[in-house]
Amino acid sequence: MATYTPMIQQYLQVKADYQDAFLFFRLGDFYEMFFDDALKASQELEITLTSREGGSEGRIPMCGVPYHSAPQYIERLIEKGYKVAICEQTEDPRQAKGVVKREVVQLITPGTMMEGRGLQEKENNFIAALSPFSDGSYGFAYSDLSTGESKVTLLKGDYELVLNEIALSGAKEVVIPSQLSEELQLKIRERFAATLSFEDNETINESFSTLLNSMEETKLKSTISRLFNYLYRTQKRSLDHLQPVNRYEIQQFMKIDYYSKRNLELTETIRSKGKKGSLLWLLDETRTAMGGRLLKQWIDRPLIKKEDIIRRQSLVEVFMSHYFERQEMREKLTEVYDLERLAGRVAFGNVNARDLMQLKRSLYQIPHLKSIIAQMEDEESALLAAQLDPCEEVVDLLERAIVDNPPLSIKDGNIIQDGYHEELDKYRDASKNGKTWIAQLEREEREKTGIKSLKIGYNRVFGYYIEVTKANLHLLEEGQYERKQTLTNAERFVTPALKEKEALILQAEEKSVELEYVLFTEIREFVKCYIPRLQRLAKIVSEIDVLQCFASISEERHYVKPQFSSERLILLKEGRHPVVEKVMNAQEYVPNDCYMDKEREILLITGPNMSGKSTYMRQIALTAILAQIGCFVPASEATLPIFDQVFTRIGAADDLISGQSTFMVEMLEANHAIENATANSLILFDEIGRGTSTYDGMALAQAIIEHIHNKIGAKTLFSTHYHELTVLDKELKQLKNVHVSAIEQNGKVVFLHKIKEGAADKSYGIHVAQLANLPNSLIKRANELLENFENQGESVQPPKLESGQLSFFDEPVIKEASPFSAKEKKALDQIREIDILEMTPMQAMNTLYELHKKLKG
Structure with missing residues (x-):
């Protein structure tokens, strides 16, 4: 280290403690970075890479950013997942002996952001x-x-x-x-x-x-x-x-695992990873940032304690029944800023005068909110109103102390109200009177000299001066003014009286600014004492905001108050998928009933693709979640059990990062549900087993259904294209068949999106392919093949297994129960060797058809 300059040695000593962070090293008006930090920052921030003399080692890489624009660069690094250590000068350079002392005053990380773009107002950090x-x-x-x-x-x-x-x-x-x-x-x-x-x-x-x-x-x-x-x-x-x-x-709380939260798109959608299209997007009619954050927390953790759910429901019902009061309440909430984060900024010491004005305007709304809610004359709402603390002392201080439109900076003055502090008023008066005196002097000197263009100006280097153009210098008497500065077209002068007033004005202004900063910090410390009260107030306002949001959504979208059954009864009349219904706008959403009791623990759902099986399953889960966060639900009548957990396996997705295929992800999610579900859980399984061969998939699907039926007893919706499984209702007493209806018109399928009792009679797979605009020749050939398969009786039957014989993932039993002959197994091995994933759909179909003919022969 001794080979470097003293300043670079200091940099390296500080950097040694912050190896995993960019070190923003303050040098004058810049934050500089050196060595690897400079190389990497120049790329990440797209700033110029330079170098400087580092000592006997020669020149070293260097880059920097101006201190006043540093926050935007820091935000960009934090958004990329980096950390930034802020190293400031902790010694006055004028008093320093040698290298100015510096130390890290803060380490900013992705989890410790207090302000900036990375901090979303309706999301916790x-x-x-x-x-x-x-x-x-x-x-x-x-x-x-x-x-x-x-x-x-x-x-x-x-x-x-x-x-x-x-x-x-x-x-x-x-x-x-x-x-x-x-x-x-x-x-x-x-x-x-x-x-x-x-x-x-x-x-x-x-x-x-x-x-x-x-x-x-x-x-x-x-x-x-x-x-x-x-x-x-x-x-x-x-x-x-x-x-x-x-x-x-x-x-x-109701447990919703990572996979189920993703599959149900509770707070973000699977494809866009954004909020739009999620349940949170549907519900978020909150008026405050605090309410938006609380809403997300409630969605993530629905309640399971009935008394707590009923309390929320009751307040939603009260707000719904007071339309005009609710609208007035929404208007007042719109004027409430983020009390939680304002309190955090006060404690953190980075609050400014504008933040305090936001706090004052927010607190102005609290007495109005209190009065509005009290008018509803309900016991629960009265308790809420009683907890609204207006913090009058804070409002009173801020009203007296801070001007209405203060500047952003807290170190440049013009923050404190006139009349708040006697000494400050004196400084301001001296400064104001001094400037008045200077304006009067300018008028007098113009009259005395006859120079109409004479002016008195000011700059930081020379202070106040009298400026006379060179064309008018002859009008001045010898020695009338003291020459101060010569310009191209003018001369600048001073007088003893002007210098005396300058000293008075500048001293008053400097002391005024210094005193204002001291007064502001005192005000900040006073507000700091109220942080616990402000945080309690924020919690109540947040809760009110979310509950009024539920009331508004429920009224607007015609939701009903759900009842809760201790008999594990699901009774939904004209239920709808809340998000799909909103997205469809004016189109007619087809509602569906759902009935499940002790005799109907499992619904086996069949029907064509695109008919609405997945939508139907999701709407049951979303309805349960809505009910358990205290909201009303999209139905004309609703009775539900209180579920302890929700498990879903809907849709196909590879987990490429950890190298897992679609089928492996499917099996892992299925296993997670089976290992953890109880009789009070809700399970949604969509097309389990489709990621492997027909017989494997059907065997697994049947085994899973039997295991849930015989060993878990959870309410389960299981959709499948294995129509052969519909015979299970003869063996499993609590399993019932339902299907999504569709009809054929002129050779084309029409989806009715209606759930009906019984099993579907066909899959309409080729019709769906036709809707996807596959080539007509391909569709025609597929129909011929289907007719041949059906005529030859090659439909697949499920393995005939005794109840409980086939356990989940019980490979030896699956092999023992396999319906394949040795010849068929050999044929299947040949089929598996064909890499159809590398072919076009037409090539794959032709290849398999030729192999089919060969094997059949």
Whole structure:
């Protein structure tokens, strides 16, 4: 290191502690980066790469950004998953002996963003922490630094349970101990775009011990301590806005695993990965950022405690029955800014005067909201109204202290109201009177000299001056003014009186700006004392916002209040898929009934592709989720059980990152449901077994149905194209056949999208291919082949198995029960060797047809 210049040595010493971050090293008006940081940043930020003398080692790579535009560059790096360490000058350069002292004042990471584009107003920015324990359990905690909310739980299970909680939290960064297994680290990296950070200190710090709410569980304490220690270490400041930690149990909520959340498109769609088209998109009529975040949390974790669900339902019903009050309430909510994040900015020390004006305007609305809700004259709504805290002291202070339209900067003055502080008023008066005196002097000097163009100006280098053009210099008396500066076309002068007034004005302005900054920090500290009250207020406002949103959606879309059955009864009349119904707009959505009781535990659904089987299955699950978050549901009548879990296997998708095929993903998701479902769960299986050969697929499908029927007893909707499975209703008492109806008109299929009792009579697969505009010659040939197959009686029959004989994935039993002869198995092996995935559909069909004729002969 001695071969480098002293400044570069200082840089390397600081960088040694921040190897995993870009080091923004303050040099004057720029943040500079050197060595590998410079090479990488120049590419990522598309900025010019230069170099500078580094010592005897020669020139070193360098790039930089102006300090005033640094936030936009930092945001771009954070969005890419990087970390940025901000290294500031901590010593006045004028007083420095040698190299100016510098130190890192903050480490900005994906999970610790407090402002900027990366912080979506209706989304939490969670950072999580994970702690493994010797008994196989894991502590899991997550916190949103921008709002101060934190949660912690203990997980007992396999990696999948841990990964599922990370997915539900949506954490952008996961803090782990260095000894966490490489296998789990790899799984986190594979599945999530989260940044992994290391923190081994899990000692409970005195400064946040009160946040643990007298938590007795040591494992939970150590996990949340790991997270908080990381936050304090990286942010290097007081985090007074951190709220008491909320312990939760995953059993308190309906479990919706990662796959099911994705398949049901609860918060984002599968294809676009965006909000539009999801259940969240449908429901989000919230008026505040806080309400939007709470709505997403409710969707992620539906309730299972009936009393809590009924409470939400009751409030939705009250809001629905008070239309005019609700509309007025929505208008007031629109004027409420993000109280949670404003409180966070106050504590973090980066709040400005405009933020405080947003806080004041938000608090103005609270008495109005309180009055509106009180008018509804309902016990539950009255409790809500009573919890609305207007924080009058904060409003009063901000009203007296801050001007209505303050500037962004808090260090340039013009923030504090006249009359708020006596000394400040004196400085302002001196400055104002001094400027008035200067304007008067300018008029007097023009009259005295007869020079109408004479003017008194100001700049930071020379202060105030009298400027006379060279054409008018002859009008001045010798020695009348003291010459200060010569320009091309003018001369600048000063007088003793002008310099005296200048000193008075500048001193007053400088002291005024300094005093305003001091006063602003005092106001900020006063507001800081109200952070707990503001956070409690934010929670109530958020809840009101989400409940009014449910009321508005339910009224607008004609949803009904669901009843809950202790007999595990599902009774939905004229049920609809909420999102599809909205997307269709004016088109007529075909509603469908669903009835399931103790005698109808499994519905085996048959019918053609595109007829609506998947939509029907999804709408049952979405209706259950809507009911358990407290919203009304899309039906004319609804009775539902309270489900503990929802499992879905709908649609096909390869997991390319981990190298798993569509069929493997299908089997893993099916296994996850079968391993974890209870009699109080809801299972949706769509086309299980289609990813393998016909006999394999049908055997697996039947085995799965039997296992659910005989060993689990969960409410299950199972759609299939294996029509042969419809005979199972003769053997399985709680299984019933239903189908999506379709009719043939003039050789073409017409989908009626109506669920009817009984099995479908055919699949209409070739008709669907025709709708997809496959070549007419291909369609004609397919019809000929189908007719030949049907005439020759080559329809496939399901394996004849005794109940319970074929267990899930029981390979030896499957082989033993196989209906294939040795000759048929050999033929199938030949078929499997043909790589039809590399062929066009026509080539594949012709190849298989020729092989079929050969084998048949």
